[in-house]
Structures are given as structure tokens and as C-alpha cells.
Amino acid sequence: MAEQTTAPILLAATFATPGALMAAVAASRGRRDLSALTACTPEPVAGLADALGCGSTGSGRRALLTALGVGAACFVVMTFATVWGDRLNIGGRPPFSWPSFVIPSLSAGVAIAAIVTFLAALVTAGLPRLNHPVFDIDGIERVTRDRYVLNLRTAGEHSDADEIEALLRHLPLPPLSIQRLPA
């Protein structure tokens, strides 16, 4: 008998190959009775991020802007310090010794850009998160080795988990297992 639930549930389908996973993603994508579709893999799978709608993070652009901005700010600070703040005659060198300021400005900019890149990546990915429903899936440990898990979160009301499960089982490359967990 078709199971229609009001509470969303998580269907976790485990596959042995990336090709099987991609076929399941193609079959499941766009269904209205699914509120979320994610996949866990041991390594990047070509085309998976596009299929699941994961956009680019803009990491490079962010790092470039940060490095230039912080570098410029450091350059201004150094200029202020040597020209006005603490004006010293060092061997007759001009106060505005701008070539000397380039390397430390860029270095500081690169360091801050690296920190921003790292933190932005963590925030974007929602890490750290040591507790997640995915960790309750039996055999999830193998996802870092040789298993590919597709997580389908039902939309709740009017979702037919049995129908979704049957769809997956009738794929040309069916999953090794399908588990149901509370979402």
C-alpha cells in the first residue's frame, strides 16, 4: 500500500559506481515530491555538482578582491606611518619609499585572502557539523572509500516514499540498498 506521510523522511540509496549514481540523479531530479537531493561520494564526480545545482563558490574572485583590498590598505598604513606618523630620516631615503611597501603589502593581502577563502569555504559548506542525519545511514563509512550515496528528502505531505523507492529499484543500475531515516 502506498505510504504517504506528512513528515519528511530521508531515503538513502547506496550505489557502487558513479555512473549508477548519476543515472539515479537524472531520474530523480525535478520531482515535486522531493524537497532536497544531495549525494555523498568518495571523490568529485564529473557533472554531479551541475546536476544537483551546486554553483561555483566564487572563491578565486573573492580571494583576489581581498588580497588587493588588504594590500592597498596596508600600503596606505605604511605610507601614513613613514610620511607623517613616524617620519625618520633613514640614510636620506625619501619618506615615500613606495617600492619598499609593495612586498609586505602583498604578503599581508595574500595571508588575509587565504584566511577569508578558508572561512568562506567552511561557512558555505556548513562545516563544521559533527552531527548530521547522513551519519545515521548504515554503511555510511564506506562513502569515503567506494560507495556513492544519494539522499532524497521527501517533501512531506503527498510524498510517496514507496513510489520513489520503486523508481530507484527499477533503474538499469539499481542501488545496492535503500534506507529510510527521519529527515
Add this chain to the structure above:
Amino acid sequence: MATSSAPGARVPRSGFFDPAATDRAARRAGRRWLAVLAIALLLTACLIVSVGYLLYDGIEIWGNNIPVVWALDIISYDWWMGIACGAMLVAAVHRLAFGHGRDTIGRMAETMALFTAAAAAIYPIIHLGRPWFFYWNLPYPNSLGLWPQFRSPLFWDAVDILSFLTVSLLLWYLGMLPDLAAARDGAKALRARRIWGVAALGWRGEAAHWVWWQDATRTLAMLGILIAILVQCGASVMYAGSLEPGWHDTLLPVIFIAGAALSGLGAVAVGLGLRRFLWPSAPALDGRDHDRLGLALAAVGLAAIYCYGFDLFFTALGGDHYDRLLLMRRVTGASGWGWWLIVPGALVAPQLLWRRAFRRSPRVLTFVGALAVIGIWGDHAMTLITTLQHDFLPSSAHHWRPTGWAIGTFAGTIGLFLLLLLAGLRWLPRLAARAETASAPVSDHG
């Protein structure tokens, strides 16, 4: 993130880290590892004693004098930072050009970059006459209204090494996250699972995770290339900005970067050789990795030959009397030992690797890498000591000899680096000699 492979195809990698298939013999610390650990601990103790006495008695214990105000301390610092920058270049280029860096060579290069920078970081503080005032180098509010001397290379050093440590640490850690998760999932003991689990930050391998991971690690790799070049330029301009013969040369930044790349590649080869020595049963690199490493060493060695040849030619041609005298002192006489470390180590030995049989031999690769590292040490020694001992006025010339304390401090930094590396070889994913399964080709049809 997009790759050119067919949809669903697995992004290829050279090895598959399989912590569940741990070899029992490898899991227990081997006798060789313990023996090398004992040496590392001894040298680190030597470092602690040397630094302690230095703080008590001052720089004089190193044998520094006038005019040789920078000696083994700066040789060592420049050498360590050169290896760090070179290893960073190797790690970054490897990650950008050959995929995602999740293999032994990539992890070794990133680990080398971080640990050699840590060994180098000892010197900027202890080589100050009053190291307890090291914070004067940094801008902080003070009642005298003073700022650091931004025109000083000492300040550049402080900023550069902090920046380098930041970038190398973040690239190393972020690049390792998926492998830390694999270690978490493969650990048997609950405590180990918790430790690896916290370190892995809850990594789940979701598609979104891989997207940001690839973007962020590639961005950090590019920042790593930039910081490596900046650090070497800063260090070289410290010399080139002066008027000293043999230093005041626009070629010096190029020589430093080429030397850094050579020593970085050599250090990676030595690290891989150490790993193989400690665990002979560990899976070896495949021939393609050997070829890449060997060819890179040979090619960068050619760049080094160009630099030294260029320097020799234009010194002979340029007509500067002091430069030519310095060149003669570099090559002959009591100061010639540095030059004669460079020629066989950094110039001749890497050229052997154009021959495929030598590239494919792990022992030859390690040996040539070690020679390259020693040769570049000779370069730093030659550059620094020969010029300072005798620059312009013969009456100002004074020879220098290292004291036991200076040698002890240098040996101690080697011990510290070795200690860190041994820990990495024992526990870090992709470096620890657990059984690795070569990735079997998987068809899209399962």
C-alpha cells in the same frame, strides 16, 4: 569544478587511501621509525639547549663578528625558507596541473612546505640581538607613537613568514579534509574515530562540499605560488638592495626562486625516500610520478645552470673590479667550499635525471634530491659568507668560522623538522604507509 571526462566518470587519481586495509606491521611503529625518532629527539634537545644558551649569552656564541654579522643563522633561515617555498611551488603546481593533489607526492610537498617553514620560523626571532623585543617588528599601539620600520627587510621577513605559515597551514589542512574523513571512517577505536572526526569537521563528501573544496584548494594553491614568489623576492631584495659585491644584482631574485624550486623538489624526493626507508613495504609511487618529479628536477636544474652561467658571464664581462674579485674568492681559496658544493649538487646531479632509467630509480631520485638540497645550502653559504667576509676594503675583511653552538642550533632545526616529518609519516593520511589500493578502472555501467 567541471572536468572534461564523461558525465558520471570518476575523476582519476593515482592511489586510493584505504585505511580499513591497514597492514598490521605498518600500524605498529617500526624499529627504523623509532631509531630515526631517537635521532630527531636528540637533535631537538640540542636545539633547546643551544637556544637556551643563546638567550642567556647572546649572538656571540654563534661566532658572528664584524663584518660577518649574518652567518649560519641566516644561511639556515634562507635555506629552510627556500625549501619551504620550493615545496609550496611543487604542491601548488601539482594540485593545479595534475588534479586534486590527493596523492602521496602532493601531501608530501604540502607537508614539507609547512614543516620546513616551521623550522625556519625559529631563526627570525632568535637571531635578533634582543629576541624578547621581537614584537617591536609589528605595528601595535604604544605610548611613544612609534611605528615599525617598514623600509627594513627585517619587517618584510616578519610579515612574509607569518603569511607563508598561514597559507601553507590552510592549504595543508583544507587539502587533507577528505582524507581525514576517510581516516575517521576507517578507524576502529572510538577515541581515534573522535579525534579524526573532529579534525575532519564532519566532512560528508557531499557534492557541494567537493565544489567548495576544489575551488578553495585551487585558490589557496594560487595564493601559495604568489606567497612563495613574494617570500623569495623579499629575501633576495634584502641582499640585492644593498651595494655589496655579489649581492647588488637584478638576477638575485631569479637565482633565489630557481634555488628554492630546486631545493623544494629535492626535499620532496628526500622525504619520499625517507618514507620508503622507514616502510619498505609501502606502495611505491608509479612510474609517471617518478618521471614528473625527475623531469622537474632536471628542468629546474637547467634554470639554475642558466642563472649561474649568466652571473659568471656578466661578472666577467661587466667590468666591476670588486665583483670580479669576489667571483675569484667564491670559486677559489678558503671560501671556495660553498661553490664546490653547488656545482656537483645543484648543477650537475639534477641533469642525470634526463635519463629515464635514473628517473625511474627511487634511490637515484632520492640521492639526486639530497645533493640538490645540499648544493643549494652551499649557494646560500657562498652568497652570504664570501661577500661579508671581504667586500670592499681589505682592512675590513675578517674571516668567519661557525662555532659548535651555531652548528648545534642548525642541527637542532633539522631535528625539529625531522620530528615533525616523522609524526606526519606515521599518522597523516596519504603519507602514513598504510596499504593503498590502486584505483581499479570502473566503467560507467557499474
